Amino acid sequence: xxxxxxxxxxxxxxxxxxxxxxxxxxxxxxxxxxxxxxxxxxxxxxxxxxxxxxxxxxxxxxxxxxxxxxxxxxxxxxxxxxxxxxxxxxxxxxxxxxxxxxxxxxxxxxxxxxxxxxxxxxxxxxxxxxxxxxxxxxxxxxxxxxxxxxxxxxxxxxxxxxxxxxxxxxxxxxxxxxxxxx
Numbered sequence: 001x002x003x004x005x006x007x008x009x010x011x012x013x014x015x016x017x018x019x020x021x022x023x024x025x026x027x028x029x030x031x032x033x034x035x036x037x038x039x040x041x042x043x044x045x046x047x048x049x050x051x052x053x054x055x056x057x058x059x060x061x062x063x064x065x066x067x068x069x070x071x072x073x074x075x076x077x078x079x080x081x082x083x084x085x086x087x088x089x090x091x092x093x094x095x096x097x098x099x100x101x102x103x104x105x106x107x108x109x110x111x112x113x114x115x116x117x118x119x120x121x122x123x124x125x126x127x128x129x130x131x132x133x134x135x136x137x138x139x140x141x142x143x144x145x146x147x148x149x150x151x152x153x154x155x156x157x158x159x160x161x162x163x164x165x166x167x168x169x170x171x172x173x174x175x176x177x178x179x180x181x182x
Contacts, residue, residue, distance in 0.1 A: 113145045
C-alpha cells in the first residue's frame with residue numbers, strides 16, 4: 001500500500017537579501033504591492049520589510065511594461081494586494097533572479113503524513129508530494145515522518161533498507177517515492 005505524505009507551506013518564506021539600513025539579511029514579504037504608471041509604461045514592486053529594522057525594500061515585478069502588454073487579471077491582483085500572488089511571485093525563478101534574492105524556508109512548511117498508522121509495518125512505500133516548490137532534504141522529511149533521527153535514516157540508506165529511484169542526498173523540491181524496510 002502506497003502512503004501519501006504532503007509537504008505544504010505554512011507561511012511565506014523569508015527573503016534573503018542584504019538590508020541597506022542595518023545590514024540584516026532577512027526580509028518578510030509584506031503582501032503589499034506598489035504600482036507606478038508613467039504615461040503608458042508600468043512598474044510594479046513587491047514590498048518586503050527588514051526583520052531587524054523594518055526598512056522597506058522593493059522587489060521588481062514589472063519594469064517599464066507597456067500597459068496593454070500586462071494582463072488585466074494580473075493588474076487587478078497587484079492593485080488588490082493578492083496574497084496568493086505574493087506567494088507565486090516569490091517562487092518565480094525569474095523574479096528571484098532579477099532581484100538577486102533567495103528564499104529561507106526554515107519553519108515555513110509542515111509535513112502531513114496522514115497519521116502514525118504506517119510506523120508498525122515491515123515495509124513502507126511512500127509518495128512524498130510537494131504543494132509548493134519548497135527545497136527540503138529528503139533525509140529530514142523521512143526522519144520527521146518516521147520518527148527517526150537523521151543519522152538513523154542515513155544508516156538505513158547505507159544498509160540498503162531505504163531505497164528510492166530519486167536522489168536522497170542534497171535538497172529536493174519535487175515529488176519523490178521511497179521504500180523503507182525495517
